Amino acid sequence: MYSASAAFLATIPSPDRGVWHLGFIPIRAYALCIIAGIIVALWWGERRWVARGGTKGTVVDVAVFAVPFGLVGGRLYHVITDNQLYFGPGKNPLDALKIWDGGLGIWGAIALGGVGALIACRRKGIPLPAMADTLAPGIVVAQGIGRLGNYFNQELYGAHTDLPWGLEIYQRFNPDDPNNLLNGVATGHIPLPNSPVHPTFLYELLWNFAVAALVVWADRKFKLGHGRVFALYVAGYTAGRFWIELMRTDDANHILGLRVNVWTSILVFLGAVIAFVLTRNRGPREAPETLRGKDFEAEPVSADVAPADATEAEPESAETHAEVGAAPDTVRDTAVDKATASDEPKPDAPAS
Structure with missing residues (x-):
């Protein structure tokens, strides 16, 4: 007979729910x-x-x-690659809009989010590669935090395992109506037949944090720029996503026997490596002044400094005509000579 307390000692328990209600307002762990x-x-x-x-x-x-574009792109990728969840007999296409139930593809989020970032960077007059390099570590950490939402939703897990860190998956549907998911609330600590399973969401979470550490270290050591930090993040993330995706057992579309996301990981990884190599000779990271954009205001000129286009000129003096570096006595003698010359009578003008 199954003992929930015994399972807790040997496995990782799942949350009993992924949604709470504040009055009539649902608070969903995935969204948080x-x-x-x-x-x-x-x-x-x-x-x-x-x-x-x-x-x-x-x-x-x-x-x-970038964020709204990314959310739309992530959802579009998920709906396109897992279209069988929303279209076909017995499916409701409007469920594709229920982003709070989970389902965001990072590939679509990065692609369309990049379009939004490009629009914003052009408006502000700053280089997109520099912005991408800046955001790269935070993006991959955000992906790791987002995987906690998959934990609350009991999704993205692998096959059965007897390892100590196996994850218990509880029944969150009405046995008489499998399409009724009970709004994400478990009926009790009743494990599914294949529990415990590999917590692939946890594997990816830890991998993402490791990639963030690698990216920060490489950026500090080699002063990467021109999109190389972002390319390193993409290559590191996809390398981990490749083997983690092979462990997952949730429903997914396949091409030539491999999950769609496996093929996507391979292609995106190759693209990131090529981008990193092609930009290796671009020199050091972007100069600070190129990051300030069109809205940057230069420091005001001090009031003690005369403007370059001043209209009032200084009165001419003998010193202004003296050679730079001349001795004071030389300057004084030059002034006296000019004054004396101005007092001497001028010769009569020739008769016309």
């Missing part, structure tokens, strides 16, 4: 994790941008465009 990840990414990105010489507030201005 996504928001927390975005906040961390913006906070860290702002600090890195200012440290590189950029102006404060620029990262938030870029995020106004």
Whole structure:
């Protein structure tokens, strides 16, 4: 007979729910994790941008465009690659809009989020590669935090395992109606038949944090710029996503026997490596003045310094005509000679 207490001692328990209600308002763990990840990414990105010489507030201005674009792109990628969840017999296409139930593809989020960032960077007159390099560590940490939302939703897990860190998956659906997911609330600590399973969400979370540490170390040591930090992040993340994706057992579309996300990881990894190699001779990272943008205001000129286009000229003196470095006596003699010459009678003008 199954003992929940015994399982807790040998495995990782799942949360009994992924949603709470504040009156009629649902509070969803997945949404909270996504928001927390975005906040961390913006906070860290702002600090890195200012440290590189950029102006404060620029990262938030870029995020106004990048975050909405990224959310839309992430959802589009998920719906396209897992379209069987939303379209077909017995499915409701409107469920594709329920982003709070989970389902964001990082590939679509980065791609379309990059479009939003490009628009914002062009408006502000700052280089997109420098902004991408600045945000890279925060983005991958945000991805790790977002994986906690998958933990609350009991998704993104692997096959059965007897390892001590196996994850218990509890029944969160009505046995008489499998399509009724009970709003993300478990009916009790009733494990599914294949529990415990590999917590692949946890593997990816830890891998993401390790990639962030690698990116920060490499950036500090080699002063990477021109998009190389971002390329390193993408290559590091996709390398881990490749083997983690192979462990997952949730439903997914396949191409030539491999999950779609496995192929995407391979292609994106190769693209990131090529981008890193092609930019290796671009020189050191961008100069601070290139990060300040069109809205940057130069320091005001001191009142003690006369403007270059002043209209009132200084009265001419003998010193202004003296050679630079001349001795004071020489300057004085020159002035006296000019004064004496002006008092001498001028010769009569010739008769016309």
